[in-house]
Amino acid sequence: MALRKLPRQQRSREMVDRIVAAARDVLVADGYDRLTTNRVADRAEVSPGSLYQYFPDKASIVEEVTARYVDRLAEDVVASLVDHVHEDPEAMARATAEALLSALERDPTLLRVVWEELPAARHLDDRLGLERRVRDVLRAYLGGRQSPAARRRDPARSSWLIVLAVESLAVRFVLDEDPPLTRDELVDDLVALGLAWW
Amino acid sequence: MALRKLPRQQRSREMVDRIVAAARDVLVADGYDRLTTNRVADRAEVSPGSLYQYFPDKASIVEEVTARYVDRLAEDVVASLVDHVHEDPEAMARATAEALLSALERDPTLLRVVWEELPAARHLDDRLGLERRVRDVLRAYLGGRQSPAARRRDPARSSWLIVLAVESLAVRFVLDEDPPLTRDELVDDLVALGLAWW
Amino acid sequence: MALRKLPRQQRSREMVDRIVAAARDVLVADGYDRLTTNRVADRAEVSPGSLYQYFPDKASIVEEVTARYVDRLAEDVVASLVDHVHEDPEAMARATAEALLSALERDPTLLRVVWEELPAARHLDDRLGLERRVRDVLRAYLGGRQSPAARRRDPARSSWLIVLAVESLAVRFVLDEDPPLTRDELVDDLVALGLAWW
Amino acid sequence: MALRKLPRQQRSREMVDRIVAAARDVLVADGYDRLTTNRVADRAEVSPGSLYQYFPDKASIVEEVTARYVDRLAEDVVASLVDHVHEDPEAMARATAEALLSALERDPTLLRVVWEELPAARHLDDRLGLERRVRDVLRAYLGGRQSPAARRRDPARSSWLIVLAVESLAVRFVLDEDPPLTRDELVDDLVALGLAWW
DNA sequence: GATGAATGAGCCTTCATTCAT
């Protein structure tokens, strides 16, 4: 009704958002196993057929959810990185670790569903993208700042290692029922890892 | 028809093994999405009904595959750990990292399917078990050996960090198309990480 | 294929009717044991999936068939009852017995399937409904007309007895290969029974 | 073990009984829908294969249960009939009605399962047998005793009617949640029916 | 574009029955 009045472009954008939001809700509320296209359509208050006007298939809808989710994560982390680029390495590392944890803690249910219920292949590319983005920034902004001593290491190798380890640790920390360290301790360890490896 | 002529399928234990092996093969050959009970039965040269004499449902078959796979991994790693317990920490760390990588490299296709196609929740418990086993051994055998200086750290915290980081890194290394470091470099880094964090 | 070319199946009400009719046909043609959802779908020239858009499960389809069948029976009997309410009791009883028999004779094959192949529990409620409807009308319309002498009996008791006996006798008469009385004799007996017990 | 020592004939008789008893128990405990050959074998503490040494198929096992059940019913009723043959018709009718009701009340759960859960066709023959037996006795023993006035009626017709009506009414009385007459009232009515129709 | 009824391939599972031991 009201939608009919909107400019075309707007409408389709809105539909995509509506569908993605509905899919995210279903994921969080019912889990991945129970996510059906009909349920998503219901939640989006849209007909099942309309889904296929904006997405080629069910998988692509879920992928868009994870893509947006992981992009947001990347955005937050990169933003923090950029914001603290002028500070000393430790401060920057700390800020970044904090930013990552906060980002992961924002929607732990979705994080759990994405990380544990979805086949990893479904969000692998997103994660690779996130890792690459962070790595690129890391290398670009910090690369020049390496102490001659640290220079012995290959930045590609270091960033691969750090980013992967930090990501895994942070995610598992948020998801673990009862992790054997506090959040602050984890941040300390993450910072230490970053500094040691760079 | 043809089956009628064959000796009756072997009993229980052998049957379970046959089914699990078939499921593994299907997983590797066709992927998780295409694993159906009928396909597993076909591959096991067994009737679909027989599956249900040994497993309550499809999920439990897949679970057994992952359980056995991850158990084997754990076995290898723990064995190496125990074998090198009397050596100096670095040698032990190196041997363990090697053992883990070798274990993961033994069946990379299955590793990929389990890690990327299966919903993580399907093998989460297995992984937690693996991690716990390794952590326990680590703490038991190395705990007493800490230098007073290293004593500053909580072993639970250290082992959680190390095990998780090493696991993630090793798996990703094996699965990555084109990792930015050689296998030897990774081992070096893993050893360094272990020594640094302990 | 062929279906693709046909006009889209008619909607809701018509679809329900189509399915119920198909189920009835299958019941009559193949018997209850051979009624499968796929067979019903075939006969209805509808896809198996469509069945489940209108019925929650197979049982409910069969239930609808019996419900409609028994409702029709009830309708006929009640209609006759109402039509002859102003006549003397014997005429009314006779008309009703006739109506019941005619109704049962209309689809003897379905009657046999419903009465003999279906578990009685599957149409028990329908039958109870039929009996209640007839009893209610009986008591409402005839109740006031009882001769003082007849008043000695409890109408609830009388109607229970009569309705049950008449129903059983009539059904068995229609279903019996070779009943030891003619239809007219049965009607006479049913009438006598009704008059005697009221 | 102990069974091995028994004479052959005994053994097979005992097995049949064991199986039939188990089937009856399953029927009562789990209902007809959940009666499977495996469950019967379990309950009989016998292997599934053994069932087929004594019965051609599942249906025949259930049939034996109903046959025995209905035969017992017939036995009781016929016995009562014979026992009271020398008394006046009303006393005999009353005794018979009582005997029937008592017989039905002995195992109401099995009655319900047989009457409501089993497809009627599965016990139709048994019922026909019961009815025939009772009718035969009725006609044989009471036939000669008819008053000349009653003689106007065809005994085959009368007995068909009476037996059927009495059977239906008695069964429904036992099965009804809340029948609108007492047991004594029903007996009175059944007796009246018998006397009136004979 | 939007709709939503219809589709139908295909899945998991059951269970009466068999037959080698």
Next chain:
DNA sequence: GATGAATGAAGGCTCATTCAT
């Protein structure tokens, strides 16, 4: 005869996707 593991046909049902309106 007894066993019971194995069988396998078949069934009910789901759900991603389509397409006539």
